[in-house]
Amino acid sequence: MLRIGVVGCGTIGRGICRAIDEGVVKAELIAVYDRNACDAEKLRGQFSRFSPEFMEIAKMVKHIDLLVECASQEAVHDVVPLALTSHCDVLILSVGALADEGLRNRIEELASENSCKVYLPSGAIAGLDGLKSASIGEIHSVTITTRKPPQGLAGSPFVVMNNIDLDSISDATVLFEGPAKDAVKAFPANVNVAATLSVAGIGFERTLVRVIADPSVTRNIHEITVKGAFGEFSSKVENVPSPANPKTSYLAQLSAIATLKKISSPLQVGT
Numbered sequence: 001m002l003r004i005g006v007v008g009c010g011t012i013g014r015g016i017c018r019a020i021d022e023g024v025v026k027a028e029l030i031a032v033y034d035r036n037a038c039d040a041e042k043l044r045g046q047f048s049r050f051s052p053e054f055m056e057i058a059k060m061v062k063h064i065d066l067l068v069e070c071a072s073q074e075a076v077h078d079v080v081p082l083a084l085t086s087h088c089d090v091l092i093l094s095v096g097a098l099a100d101e102g103l104r105n106r107i108e109e110l111a112s113e114n115s116c117k118v119y120l121p122s123g124a125i126a127g128l129d130g131l132k133s134a135s136i137g138e139i140h141s142v143t144i145t146t147r148k149p150p151q152g153l154a155g156s157p158f159v160v161m162n163n164i165d166l167d168s169i170s171d172a173t174v175l176f177e178g179p180a181k182d183a184v185k186a187f188p189a190n191v192n193v194a195a196t197l198s199v200a201g202i203g204f205e206r207t208l209v210r211v212i213a214d215p216s217v218t219r220n221i222h223e224i225t226v227k228g229a230f231g232e233f234s235s236k237v238e239n240v241p242s243p244a245n246p247k248t249s250y251l252a253q254l255s256a257i258a259t260l261k262k263i264s265s266p267l268q269v270g271t
């Protein structure tokens with residue numbers, strides 16, 4: 001059976017571990033790691049079928065087949081090359097890290113040299129199937145508009161560096177418009193979905209991102225428009241935020257679990 005290690009024991013990590021323990025994903029939960037050791041320790045005690053060990057990454061990669069990164073963009077730099085070098089497949093949630101072209105190329109090279117797979121779940125958006133099909137032909141434009149309650153954007157480098165008082169925003173306000181390459185650095189915990197779109201479609205320079213702080217909404221809303229030789233499509237997801245981390249939509253966690261389910265199943269559905 002597939003042996004999994006999870007890096008990052010926050011909102012998504014906890015959900016993934018629970019899904020493995022409950023048998024939704026047919027795999028063994030071997031190890032967990034978080035830079036806050038006590039969060040990982042708390043999580044370890046919550047399972048009925050598995051007792052994952054708290055393991056540093058260097059040890060973890062010797063005991064698993066697949067490493068799940070659900071920590072931060074910084075963690076992608078630290079753990080993904082190491083896992084691939086150790087012949088582990090990798091599932092990445094903090095996809096914004098791949099805006100770094102050097103890291104992206106290194107990850108692709110290491111995966112290829114070591115015959116490993118790198119999985120990027122569709123996260124909190126819908127429509128990647130259409131974009132992947134469309135990108136076999138010519139794509140003219142990909143745009144994503146992300147609309148979140150102001151406090152869902154709290155702590156992001158863009159808000160901090162520009163001294164934006166989120167509490168004083170009374171109407172929907174466009175905070176950012178620009179390429180995905182800049183958006184994922186400005187809002188690293190909010191628009192990883194723009195990075196996934198970039199990889200699936202026309203890259204980090206040409207994928208355009210708009211971030212709106214909107215006090216009138218309670219959901220994290222992602223609207224995507226793709227235009228190309230195939231015609232055009234739009235998708236809109238109104239996501240329920242995770243109670244433990246309102247930046248992260250519940251669908252992101254479900255999407256990671258669905259990807260693990262697909263990996264561990266003989267039946268493959270969809271593009």
Ligand SMILES: NC(=O)C1=CN([C@@H]2O[C@H](COP(=O)(O)OP(=O)(O)OC[C@H]3O[C@@H](n4cnc5c(N)ncnc54)[C@H](OP(=O)(O)O)[C@@H]3O)[C@@H](O)[C@H]2O)C=CC1
Nearest residue numbers: 008010011012035070071072075093094123124189248252
């Ligand atoms: N691809 C997608 O569609 C989506 C991606 N995401 C991304 O997925 C990741 C996980 O999200 P979520 O579970 O909500 O986040 P949480 O903040 O709830 O949990 C992340 C956990 O990982 C820890 N962590 C962060 N960096 C490291 C590191 N370098 N090494 C070890 N542990 C680390 C955090 O510690 P600490 O609290 O100290 O930071 C925290 O305990 C985030 O990067 C998020 O932006 C989220 C939603 C959608």
Ligand SMILES: O=C([O-])CC(=O)C(=O)O
Nearest residue numbers: 124189190191192193249
């Ligand atoms: O969960 C979401 O709404 C999207 C998100 O935070 C991200 O892509 O980083």
